[in-house]
Amino acid sequence: MMLITGGARSGKSRQAEELAAQAASRVLYIATSQIFDGEMAQRVAHHKASRPAHWRTVEAWRDLGRFITPANPPGEAILLECVTTLVTNLMFDEGGEQDPETWNYAAIEAAVNQQIDQLIAACAACPAPIFLVTNEVGMGIVPENRLARHFRDIAGRVNQRLAQAADGVWLVVSGIGVKIK
Structure with missing residues (x-):
């Protein structure tokens, strides 16, 4: 498992796509975004259009062991985009309709x-x-609201766990990837 992290618009998605394409000719792309508005629909469409047409796409953000299994062929890489979106979806799913406060x-x-x-x-x-x-979420200022602070803390701890479990970790800054593990 390889973890690719960086800030917003750092180039981490492109870096991950390049690594996946180098690792295998086929890729299973697991997209964790949910579309709630037109802007997000445009972002998802842009991401889809930028990927090779022969890559398979699955949209999911819970129970990902359904798609990442011992039966996956070693000749098909798996790219999960993105963990912080997955965390966001899980937080709001668990929080339900209640006020985040x-x-x-x-x-x-x-x-x-x-x-x-x-x-x-x-x-x-x-x-x-x-x-x-x-996303690397811990390099900015402390967020002003409770939800954002808890999201930053939870996502940061998730990233630490994933980095520890990963065979390699890349940090991407301004479109340049640096292998840090």
């Missing part, structure tokens, strides 16, 4: 960690090369 963030983080445990185990059991894209 009233959320039980410890329980939400436990639920997120359960999904991340399953993801790490699935990656370890899968023979295919796997590339996980995530």
